[in-house]
Amino acid sequence: MKAYNKVTRKTLGEDRIAICPKFGCESITRVKPLKFGFLGFGKYPKCKKHHIPLVYVDERIGDFVDAALACLFDRARLLPNDLLKIISTKFPMDLKTFLQGWIYCITVGRGARIVSHYMDSISNVYLKQLTKKQIKNLKKESQSNINRISQAIKNGMNEITNQYTRLLKHLRTHSEVLIEPDQLKPLSNDLRKVLLAWQKITLKESVILHTVESKCEIPLAETKTYYDQILNVGVCRCLLGYSPESREVQKSGLTAFDRFSAYYDFYLEELTEKFTKSDIEGLIQINNNIQESINKDIKIPELLKKKYHFLLNPKLITAFNQYIKHSKNLGENKSPNFGTRYITKDFKNWLDNKENSQELQKICNSIIKRNEIKNFIIDLIQTTNLNQT
Amino acid sequence: MLNNPEDPYLELESEELFLEWYKIEGVRNITELSRQVRTLLNYKTETIKYRFRSNENTSINQTNTKFLNLKQKFESLTLKFIILLRGIKETARTLEEGIQSLLFHSEKSRLKMLEEITDQIFVQIHYFSEENLHDHPVFLRLLVKLTQEACLVKKCIITQSSKFFEELGKNYFNLEKELNILIPYKKPEEKIMKEKLYIEVFTS
Numbered sequence: 233m234k235a236y237n238k239v240t241r242k243t244l245g246e247d248r249i250a251i252c253p254k255f256g257c258e259s260i261t262r263v264k265p266l267k268f269g270f271l272g273f274g275k276y277p278k279c280k281k282h283h284i285p286l287v288y289v290d291e292r293i294g295d296f297v298d299a300a301l302a303c304l305f306d307r308a309r310l311l312p313n314d315l316l317k318i319i320s321t322k323f324p325m326d327l328k329t330f331l332q333g334w335i336y337c338i339t340v341g342r343g344a345r346i347v348s349h350y351m352d353s354i355s356n357v358y359l360k361q362l363t364k365k366q367i368k369n370l371k372k373e374s375q376s377n378i379n380r381i382s383q384a385i386k387n388g389m390n391e392i393t394n395q396y397t398r399l400l401k402h403l404r405t406h407s408e409v410l411i412e413p414d415q416l417k418p419l420s421n422d423l424r425k426v427l428l429a430w431q432k433i434t435l436k437e438s439v440i441l442h443t444v445e446s447k448c449e450i451p452l453a454e455t456k457t458y459y460d461q462i463l464n465v466g467v468c469r470c471l472l473g474y475s476p477e478s479r480e481v482q483k484s485g486l487t488a489f490d491r492f493s494a495y496y497d498f499y500l501e502e503l504t505e506k507f508t509k510s511d512i513e514g515l516i517q518i519n520n521n522i523q524e525s526i527n528k529d530i531k532i533p534e535l536l537k538k539k540y541h542f543l544l545n546p547k548l549i550t551a552f553n554q555y556i557k558h559s560k561n562l563g564e565n566k567s568p569n570f571g572t573r574y575i576t577k578d579f580k581n582w583l584d585n586k587e588n589s590q591e592l593q594k595i596c597n598s599i600i601k602r603n604e605i606k607n608f609i610i611d612l613i614q615t616t617n618l619n620q621t
Numbered sequence: 622m623l624n625n626p627e628d629p630y631l632e633l634e635s636e637e638l639f640l641e642w643y644k645i646e647g648v649r650n651i652t653e654l655s656r657q658v659r660t661l662l663n664y665k666t667e668t669i670k671y672r673f674r675s676n677e678n679t680s681i682n683q684t685n686t687k688f689l690n691l692k693q694k695f696e697s698l699t700l701k702f703i704i705l706l707r708g709i710k711e712t713a714r715t716l717e718e719g720i721q722s723l724l725f726h727s728e729k730s731r732l733k734m735l736e737e738i739t740d741q742i743f744v745q746i747h748y749f750s751e752e753n754l755h756d757h758p759v760f761l762r763l764l765v766k767l768t769q770e771a772c773l774v775k776k777c778i779i780t781q782s783s784k785f786f787e788e789l790g791k792n793y794f795n796l797e798k799e800l801n802i803l804i805p806y807k808k809p810e811e812k813i814m815k816e817k818l819y820i821e822v823f824t825s
Contacts, residue, residue, distance in 0.1 A: 345662040400788040473673040
């Protein structure tokens, strides 16, 4: 665990501002050096509310940003395992879209917006604690120009500004290195339904866990699981086009400060690690393997061939291959894949313009109506070992 | 004059006043940074909401008259801001150079005006960031574009936070690129009509 420069009046050279290390606690005070280095009470000032030693504010604000970044870019929870499993089995073709969307929403979804509230409160209280002597020094350095005075705010104020800039840099790097905006696509309606159901269930579990945790102590790693779940729900809500903060979380009394405070503990205990581009590439590779297996090495069992005979209609397959050629001749990048996008609107329009295609159109309509392609893929994954690839 | 070194009482009063003024200014500056971060993240959130919107989400349009009135006022303020920036840019190669030359030649009145308008623009930009802008995507993009200019002004004027505003501007630049992909530019109807007329005249 990181050793703080705990506030001690013995070695203090000049007045400094100290704060309670508990995030969200606004207990902040000006600490004076002891007279002659030994005279005076309260040699190690503590927070009156939490009874823990105070720390210097300009050091603490950096820690807070560390905690916030650890929370926003945590590798362990890049994607919840249960959700990954559901999507890779039920929507293998949508996995890449989903993954890219998830990474895109991660900063906002995990609560980047609330970081500024805490930094704001520290900054304001810090300014109120400046001594007349410190102000006088500033006055000597400064002229009547406001900008000059701003420049004269050294120590904590400069640190606060630097930390804000650091946060922005991380946010920018995230969007520049890890996201390709032109690759982002809206989610399908079926996937949206699954996400809605997942977030409802997860949220219920998390709120129950939170109430249990507040009553008795549980290990830090376990605590992290449900904090992660709540944050993941935030990301999920973003993907659904909602605000990341749900009413349920707000009602549970789990404040933003609680979250960052907990994440700071996880960070100190090395339970968090920042994710990198190679982590994301690894996930995409898994998805590619699944798709390749579906597209190329597919061996359809006889049972399924019989069950889904209309999908494997030779006329339909020929028409589909012709359509792919047609798309390629037009120079379109999006060639239709086998899977959920098999019968697209474009394919149907193309079919409409084709002569003697009434029979094929009927087959297509019945497939769409009964959602047969999705059923076929699920059956295929369950009967073969695609799941493991 | 308040700051009289011969009079200890006035000296004390001056110090008290300075202390108060300093606190207000300091708090103002640092609160500004915090608000700026929040505003950027609000715009990011709105972009996400727009990107992943469903039909259900967009059915409730919460536009109110206050919003529309402010939008109208903001448009006239934006016009003022752009005219002022254009004027500054005329004398230099880039806008940044133009603002720096204002600082160098200490053209106080123009500088003050620029600072005031930029502050007003930022206040409005923050207000709009909390107003469900995913229902107004084109306006959202306009705001993001405008904020980049405002960031540039702040970067030049407030030297203590210049790196912060530079970084903020870069974040907005990325957001604008993203919005340009997301919201295709539409030709105004008038222009389309003119083009049609033009084609008709020359083909008939």
